[in-house]
Amino acid sequence: MPDAHAATPDARPYDALLLLSFGGPEGPDDVVPFLENVTKGRGIPKERLKEVGQHYFRFGGVSPINEQNRALLDALRKDFADHGLDLPVYWGNRNWSPYLTDVLRDMATAGHRRILVLATSAYASYSGCRQYRENLADALATLEAEGRALPRVDKLRHYFNHPGFVRPMVDGVLKSLADLPDDVRDGAHIAFTTHSIPTAAADTSGTVEDHGDGGAYVKQHLDVARLIADAVREETGVDHPWQLVYQSRSGAPSIPWLEPDICDHLEERHEAGVPAVVMAPIGFVSDHMEVLYDLDTEATAKAAELGLPVRRSATVGADPRFAAAVRDLVLERAASESDRQVTPCALGALGASHDLCPVGCCPARTPKPAAAGADSPYA
Template structure:
């Protein structure tokens, strides 16, 4: 048996994700959950849902979360970390509030949260914290004893997140025709967000010019590109580009879009491209549709050879990284010395989101931060 790892004071880990439909009848209700409060007509939601209907109305994200749950539980058991792992979603079953209610019934009182987003941003961090606060308020109204909830730090530069993506890019390069491989460019993709949201992402000192969101992605992309150069002996030019824009046309969002970028590279004579979705933890719908469907169709139209590298998903190295982050945070909370693991120029992220971090346009209570009403 492995030596037991110490998770004290925590007694559970919560995998917190976005959620997705698991059949055609789920698509519109799921999108209603996602867009609640925006007044979007049902007919418009049906149009938006065509992405899901192309895949039978099923988002891959829930199965991918099940695989990650299995990987985490397996890794924890193999390394002597006695910590149960639960799963809750923002927008579809299993719903976050239901999962927290179950955890309270099971006697869990100190909960660590793993969000399936590696970077700082409103939608990738604070919105999850707002969801936690909403769920805790519901439990409080029900008269339940509230657990203390903490969130694991951003893991965009942890070796267990970076290394699987390095291997994915190397595999994709190897899959290109040999005559275009050496000249291939790397397009590191992430979700486009409004410029205003990017500029205010991360702590206040990081605000401006893309904020922590852009800085963190550039740091991860540089780590991967440098490792690929060391492994192959070839310096592949690279750029951070964006996908999955969903906002009104008049509002500035981060650019360039991946399809526009492919057109630009083709026009410049670039012989091939590897698309690496570093902004996503798993191959969910936005990866499968926006890259595997739309971007690949654009590449075919241009006659441009492309490959799309894998996300980290349930890679054992990612599961091991989460274990290391759990043990690290437990040690910090217990006052024990611990070395924080991080690659790149930015160093390890903060454990507790400070006041002013990734602010919302309309302020809402957010748990697991310095401004939490549930300390």
């Protein structure tokens, strides 16, 4: 049986890859309309959206996420071309141009019939997986209503523990530690950060078997944090204490969300006499607005107020090793779909994630159709 990593890459039965992301404003006039897209159906007044948009206005109304996706798109196309993988790569967003429905329509018009989707979220959760699947179902429903022949759409598995995702983050932490003053480096703690979500959403993340006590969302982040901390210890000879912490909380204060918040954590570490902290945003693929504001601005200001030396390590972004990981994931899924031999590549204790999200995986509060899963209406 041929191997997924054969000399001539074979992506069959797939004929295109779609990079699917969140989207972000690219100028001041875009901010409120973008936030209206994000909060559609929640009845949030425009004045409140203008208040929320101050994070974006602070940076000229531009989120870096679109430019970072363009860089990743270029990196994927280059890697595929360099390795002989003939697979066109498209890009669409949930909340801003280029919109998912428009891009999927273009792909169908171009004749693509089997499409793989790479979501810019590495972990299991409603907002990081199922909501993207719901967006895909909405887009397919629109194309169906237009009388178009629908492509089959499959989503690549969660890649949180793929070495091409983990190793760049290891190097980022090592670089941040090396950048600390000599007298505080060895005593530095590592704060692995990710997006806080409601505890109820965390508890039901992943498969039904994973539900409870943070679900797959927390388990997966903890596994990645251990992988990075272990690699740092092996390469530096120093066992840096670490903790998984959270950022970017939103919503009503009465609803429990995952804690501790990064700023609270920095205060607690300072009071405990920790000499320095490296903030490692393992929950984010790129340095988009939540990293730029919540860590580089807000948390860094809190550390300065405390007199606590901090460094923020890099996200994976368009690192060539991540692009190579995506190629590996494409070939892995293609081999699996074609009954060719494949060995999934994954580090840590959890193993490779499922290809097809099962029924009950990361459920929504209000059930909606979701594509690219066992419960998809578009098989």
